Amino acid sequence: MLGRRVQPSPFTESKDNMATTYEKIATTTLGTSATTITFSSIAASYTDLRLVIVQVGTYQDLQIRLNGDTGTNYSMTEIDGNGTAVASSRQTSVAQYDCSGGTAGTSGTSFPLFSTIDFFSYAGSTYKTMLSTKSLDMNGSGTTVRTVGLWRNTAAITSILLLLNNADNVGTTATIYGILKA
Amino acid sequence: MATYTLISSNVLSSTAASVTFSAIPATYTDLVLRYSARCDAAVTERLAYIELNATASGISETYLMGDGASATSARATSQPFIGYLRVPGTSGTASTFSSGEFYIPSYTVSQNKPMSVFDVTERNNATAYILAEAVLWSNSAAITQIKFGLDGSGSLVSGSSFYLYGI
Numbered sequence: 001m002l003g004r005r006v007q008p009s010p011f012t013e014s015k016d017n018m019a020t021t022y023e024k025i026a027t028t029t030l031g032t033s034a035t036t037i038t039f040s041s042i043a044a045s046y047t048d049l050r051l052v053i054v055q056v057g058t059y060q061d062l063q064i065r066l067n068g069d070t071g072t073n074y075s076m077t078e079i080d081g082n083g084t085a086v087a088s089s090r091q092t093s094v095a096q097y098d099c100s101g102g103t104a105g106t107s108g109t110s111f112p113l114f115s116t117i118d119f120f121s122y123a124g125s126t127y128k129t130m131l132s133t134k135s136l137d138m139n140g141s142g143t144t145v146r147t148v149g150l151w152r153n154t155a156a157i158t159s160i161l162l163l164l165n166n167a168d169n170v171g172t173t174a175t176i177y178g179i180l181k182a
Numbered sequence: 183m184a185t186y187t188l189i190s191s192n193v194l195s196s197t198a199a200s201v202t203f204s205a206i207p208a209t210y211t212d213l214v215l216r217y218s219a220r221c222d223a224a225v226t227e228r229l230a231y232i233e234l235n236a237t238a239s240g241i242s243e244t245y246l247m248g249d250g251a252s253a254t255s256a257r258a259t260s261q262p263f264i265g266y267l268r269v270p271g272t273s274g275t276a277s278t279f280s281s282g283e284f285y286i287p288s289y290t291v292s293q294n295k296p297m298s299v300f301d302v303t304e305r306n307n308a309t310a311y312i313l314a315e316a317v318l319w320s321n322s323a324a325i326t327q328i329k330f331g332l333d334g335s336g337s338l339v340s341g342s343s344f345y346l347y348g349i
Contacts (some may be wrong), residue, residue: 022349135316139255
């Protein structure tokens with residue numbers, strides 16, 4: 001499997017007086033196609049994490065595994081609208097957090113898929129909750145999705161594996177932010 | 183490093199037909215507009231819009247909306263503006279403002295641009311709305327201007343606030 005592993009960049013101390021509450025931990029833009037992106041060695045020094053990803057390619061899809069856990073410890077509930085109808089679904093005891101409900105993207109760079117995933121209290125000792133947005137409009141079709149996910153694990157999140165499920169995605173960009181004192 | 187930076191804000195001290203942020207620098211990765219708005223039109227809610235780069239073209243959108251009783255989804259193509267936003271007017275509950283977030287990732291990248299809108303109203307007595315919207319702007323230009331306006335008569339009232347952040 002092709003993949004891209006991203007290490008956090010060193011912090012740069014702010015030289016102004018603006019409060020430091022939203023920090024970029026790491027970012028990657030795919031220069032060659034890859035079916036995965038991994039953010040690893042995530043420090044526990046934030047309150048929450050936010051992932052922002054813009055995907056291109058012929059089948060834009062997104063699933064997530066945390067800390068390398070391939071067990072069936074994930075579940076989700078989603079609501080989506082496809083421009084004509086509203087639907088809701090869930091998955092229980094699955095091996096990844098699926099935040100790509102609704103229609104999949106199908107058309108290269110013309111119609112990028114925009115997703116955000118918030119990881120709340122990711123360094124705490126309770127099960128981890130995630131909230132995702134998926135925004136995909138393809139000028140005549142598309143989907144709007146909101147998904148809540150659960151990872152039944154009490155460990156701090158230290159790595160995030162993005163399963164992109166397509167391999168013609170040069171230009172896909174993913175950035176992970178840390179939020180302080182939220 | 184502060185990566186969530188206020189580019190500009192506009193908190194209205196008098197009525198205004200619209201609010202425009204122009205000459206947006208290309209120095210950030212993403213843009214976020216957060217707003218709270220009310221208008222003086224004699225309606226319960228006035229539809230509002232967002233326009234990009236004064237182009238009035240290239241917008242398509244797919245939305246999911248709930249009104250407290252049911253949920254619907256619809257789409258529009260070849261639109262001049264990002265629509266379906268709602269701003270409370272004078273016929274509705276007093277002193278209520280809409281709240282919204284408009285997120286544009288990779289706003290300088292030379293490709294069509296996906297975006298999202300989350301827009302809500304709440305009135306404690308009748309139908310209100312929660313709107314989640316996927317937007318595509320079929321234009322490869324960097325975004326340098328964002329305009330928020332009303333889709334009809336009336337003006338945004340004092341206290342309406344608009345904050346544009348760069349990430």
